[in-house]
Amino acid sequence: MKMKSFLLTAIFIFFASSVTLSASSETQGGVAGEEAQQVKPYEPKSITQLSAAFLERTGINAILFPQEGVTNGHGEEMTLFEQSTGRVIMFVIIFLLFYLAIAKGFEPLLLLPIAFGGLLANIPIANMTSEHGMLGIIYNMGIANEFFPLLIFMGVGAMTDFGPLLSNPKTALLGGAAQFGIFGSLVGAAALSQYTGYVDFTLQQAGAISIIGGADGPTSIFIASRLAPELLGAIAVAAYSYMALVPVIQPPIMKMLTSEEERRIVMPKTREVKKLEKLIFPLIVVMMIAFVLPDAAPLMGSFALGNFAKESGVVDRLSNEMQNSLINIVTIFLGLGVGSKLASDSFLVAETLGIMVIGLLAFSVGTAAGVIMGKIMNRFSKEPINPIIGAAGVSAVPMAARVVSKVGAEARPGNVLLMHAMGPNVAGVIGSAVAAGVLLSIFN
Amino acid sequence: METDLVLESLKFMALGMGIVFLFLYTLVLLMQLQAFIVGKFFSNDKDSGGTTGSKSSNEIDEKRRIAAIIGAVMQHKK
Numbered sequence: 369m370k371m372k373s374f375l376l377t378a379i380f381i382f383f384a385s386s387v388t389l390s391a392s393s394e395t396q397g398g399v400a401g402e403e404a405q406q407v408k409p410y411e412p413k414s415i416t417q418l419s420a421a422f423l424e425r426t427g428i429n430a431i432l433f434p435q436e437g438v439t440n441g442h443g444e445e446m447t448l449f450e451q452s453t454g455r456v457i458m459f460v461i462i463f464l465l466f467y468l469a470i471a472k473g474f475e476p477l478l479l480l481p482i483a484f485g486g487l488l489a490n491i492p493i494a495n496m497t498s499e500h501g502m503l504g505i506i507y508n509m510g511i512a513n514e515f516f517p518l519l520i521f522m523g524v525g526a527m528t529d530f531g532p533l534l535s536n537p538k539t540a541l542l543g544g545a546a547q548f549g550i551f552g553s554l555v556g557a558a559a560l561s562q563y564t565g566y567v568d569f570t571l572q573q574a575g576a577i578s579i580i581g582g583a584d585g586p587t588s589i590f591i592a593s594r595l596a597p598e599l600l601g602a603i604a605v606a607a608y609s610y611m612a613l614v615p616v617i618q619p620p621i622m623k624m625l626t627s628e629e630e631r632r633i634v635m636p637k638t639r640e641v642k643k644l645e646k647l648i649f650p651l652i653v654v655m656m657i658a659f660v661l662p663d664a665a666p667l668m669g670s671f672a673l674g675n676f677a678k679e680s681g682v683v684d685r686l687s688n689e690m691q692n693s694l695i696n697i698v699t700i701f702l703g704l705g706v707g708s709k710l711a712s713d714s715f716l717v718a719e720t721l722g723i724m725v726i727g728l729l730a731f732s733v734g735t736a737a738g739v740i741m742g743k744i745m746n747r748f749s750k751e752p753i754n755p756i757i758g759a760a761g762v763s764a765v766p767m768a769a770r771v772v773s774k775v776g777a778e779a780r781p782g783n784v785l786l787m788h789a790m791g792p793n794v795a796g797v798i799g800s801a802v803a804a805g806v807l808l809s810i811f812n
Numbered sequence: 813m814e815t816d817l818v819l820e821s822l823k824f825m826a827l828g829m830g831i832v833f834l835f836l837y838t839l840v841l842l843m844q845l846q847a848f849i850v851g852k853f854f855s856n857d858k859d860s861g862g863t864t865g866s867k868s869s870n871e872i873d874e875k876r877r878i879a880a881i882i883g884a885v886m887q888h889k890k
Contacts, residue, residue, distance in 0.1 A: 537843035544829075544836040551825035558817035571820055644850050645843075652842050660835060795836060802835045806828045 430492035431455055440713050441489075441497030441504055447713075451492065454712030458490045462710065465605070474612035478585065478703050482604065485707015486715075496708070503708035511600070511705040514593050516698050517586035518670045523695030524586070525674025526687045528765065528797070530649050532790035535638035538745070539757065539788070543795025545741030546761025547803045549581030549734020557726045567722040572596055575807045577723050580607045581730025582800030583614070583762035589706065590667060591804050595811060601709025602720040606727035611764045615771050617728070618735050622756045622775050625739045630746070631779035633754040635788045643679070650676040653798065657805075663812065664805025671801065734762040738792065760789040763796040 413421070423429055430438075434451035447454075465483035468474040489497050496503045510516035533540060557574035561567055569577070576596035579588045580603060588607040592600045610617065622631075650672035657668045677687040709715070742758030756775055760768040769789035776785040 534843055534847065537840040537847070540836045540840050540843075541833070544832045547832045548829060551821075551828045554828075555818060555821045555825055558821035562817045569817075571815070571817060571824075574817070574821060575824070642850050642854065644854050645846055648846055648850070649843070652846065653839070656835065656839065656842070660838075661831070795839075798839070799832050799836060802832050803828055806831050807824070810824060810827070 427492045450713040454716050455490045458712045462486045475608045478608050481703025482707045485704035486710025489708045489711040507705040507708045516702040517590040519698040520586040522670040522674040523690045525671035526678045526690040531641045532787045534641045539791035540795035542758040542792035543761040543799040546734040546738035547799045548737035549730045550578045550803045552733040553581045553726050553730030554578035580727035581734045583764040584800045587804050602723045604706040610731045614764050614767045621735045622759050633752050646679045661805040663808040667801040735759045757789040760793040761796045769793040
């Protein structure tokens with residue numbers, strides 16, 4: 369009996385120790401194998417070798433001596449031009465954007481983070497736009513899936529007062545006419561692509577570019593990331609630059625299309641709007657979207673939520689958060705994420721120039737269509753309508769309305785058109801979201 | 813057959829502008845309808861922000877006070 373138990377114990381000890389040994393050797397081997405995959409074993413180097421290896425990893429070296437086979441953040445190979453001169457050109461463009469944002473006050477809230485994102489995206493070797501890079505993470509977190517523009521829209525909704533539109537509903541049609549800029553430039557982009565051969569836009573790309581005519585940053589980014597993510601950087605930069613240029617682009621068009629007499633028209637005071645009307649309005653918009661154009665539901669839904677929270681008057685904490693902290697945080701992320709598309713390999717392409725040209729065309733056509741609609745409405749309406757308020761139909765809230773008011777006051781000092789222009793202005797936001805929904809419904 | 817981009821985009825334009833106007837026009841009608849309904853059945857509701865010359869609260873309080881006085885006088889006369 370003793371013998372048996374002794375033998376059993378001996379076998380058990382032998383077995384246990386052999387298993388432990390083999391397991392530990394396997395573990396060591398496994399760890400060593402993984403480490404070999406991740407980190408190269410260090411070999412002793414001379415100080416010259418160390419310095420040379422360091423120099424190879426510098427940005428100056430990467431820019432001055434570009435090499436074949438270097439990939440961008442998405443694993444695509446970069447051309448020699450994109451690695452060297454391209455980066456330098458982008459640095460110059462980015463410094464120009466900084467200048468415009470800071471010294472000239474061009475939409476600094478977005479242009480500054482966009483430009484800084486672009487600066488970071490163009491740093492060689494760091495690969496910040498890759499999946500694990502900071503910009504790449506931000507981009508995938510909220511732009512690739514179109515989330516950030518919607519949060520911005522929520523904040524804009526919480527800041528918007530529909531009072532001026534509700535007091536004079538028919539001015540909403542002016543906001544519709546200005547959307548002609550979107551579809552007019554869609555035709556323009558298609559024609560440019562078909563007849564010149566200079567650029568080769570698909571219909572989806574043409575649609576994404578033409579949304580610039582809606583003068584609505586978040587909508588442009590939303591549509592671009594859905595229809596043509598490769599053009600996102602150029603589209604966002606064009607959209608925000610032209611929005612900032614509203615005071616320069618619009619007045620000449622308004623003056624060209626209207627007589628001095630028309631610009632001097634004084635509009636009657638608008639009626640009082642009840643609080644209940646303002647509260648019901650976002651619900652009407654959402655229900656219309658639900659029945660007519662579900663493709664625009666993400667945009668208009670978040671916009672209406674923000675507005676409803678504000679007008680309800682019972683959730684001030686939420687409404688304040690939407691129009692302050694939330695929109696500010698998202699603006700930082702949105703700017704940096706869009707900036708990641710300002711890397712030389714995605715920005716310095718022939719299409720960018722085409723986008724800039726079509727964007728300007730879209731903006732101008734939208735303004736012109738709004739003013740012409742204003743003239744038509746003035747002719748047929750019982751109450752006088754100053755046609756220049758049609759120019760505010762391109763969204764760009766509230767700058768377009770301010771510009772209209774300024775031009776009106778130039779023609780007749782003391783004539784305040786701001787509140788009248790805010791009607792088409794906020795209708796323009798709805799109009800461009802509807803236009804965006806139509807484009808999405810076409811391509812879905 | 814290659815797609816005629818311009819022709820397609822012209823169709824998009826016709827559809828897009830049509831929908832935008834139809835949507836906004838319906839919205840105009842609904843706004844007018846709601847203004848009518850709210851004005852008729854909820855006329856006591858006052859605007860908080862006010863886009864143009866809304867009556868000051870003092871003026872409204874004054875009117876209420878006058879109404880209360882008239883009411884009291886009528887009661888007293890009975």
